[in-house]
């Protein structure tokens with residue numbers, strides 16, 4: 001098997017990320033005492049290659065996942081032996097077979113088109129679930145890891161998901177936000193609490209950083225926090241207005257769409273545009289009506 005390209009880019013001297021693979025933006029940070037990985041490639045051959053790339057700089061001391069969505073954790077399977085650090089809220093949802101979007105099946109959807117050489121690497125479902133390599137260091141609140149001359153502040157920033165983390169590395173003036181930021185691509189809202197998410201963005205805004213490595217799309221400066229906030233406010237306002245007009249769930253899904261306004265779907269997932277639009281609108285409608293916004297009229 002040939003070594004697949006990862007399209008790695010150096011954000012700083014010590015930060016490596018890739019924003020061009022199907023799945024999230026997996027990354028690693030090199031230190032004076034080994035490497036810290038942040039999220040794993042969803043595509044198995046890229047997970048294997050990413051591990052090798054990281055280990056070429058020294059042993060991987062920790063693998064931190066920023067959220068439980070499959071595109072951030074499926075590749076953990078190919079990082080066995082590395083200590084995995086998960087927030088409790090992430091751990092509790094890790095590859096949950098009862099999720100609305102079956103994570104194992106969704107990961108496999110990508111294989112024929114995006115990673116055909118991975119077929120021999122993929123275990124049967126029951127073998128996978130015996131040990132998908134979830135966290136062994138599991139915490140609530142925030143956690144600080146010190147590795148060599150680097151500090152990793154794991155900040156609990158729920159909103160996009162309950163166990164969401166941002167990883168702040170002050171020595172690199174950088175933060176890895178996971179999907180608290182979707183950069184120049186469509187935002188997935190369905191497992192989210194938008195009000196918490198806006199609070200999470202405010203927490204990230206307080207950091208003294210130059211580099212924002214998002215969950216998806218190109219690296220940004222801290223100013224992009226305002227763009228992401230605007231996307232969240234526009235979605236919420238549009239669905240709140242639909243509820244106020246008495247639109248049904250179906251009418252809201254049909255009429256409230258942001259296909260063109262917020263950019264394409266991230267790499268390889270263009271076919272999910274309707275899924276994103278429908279479920280963003282539908283899940284927000286459910287939450288806003290449950291709160292009673294439409295009652296008492």
Ligand SMILES: [Zn+2]
Pocket residue numbers: 067069160179188215
């Ligand atoms: Zn996500």
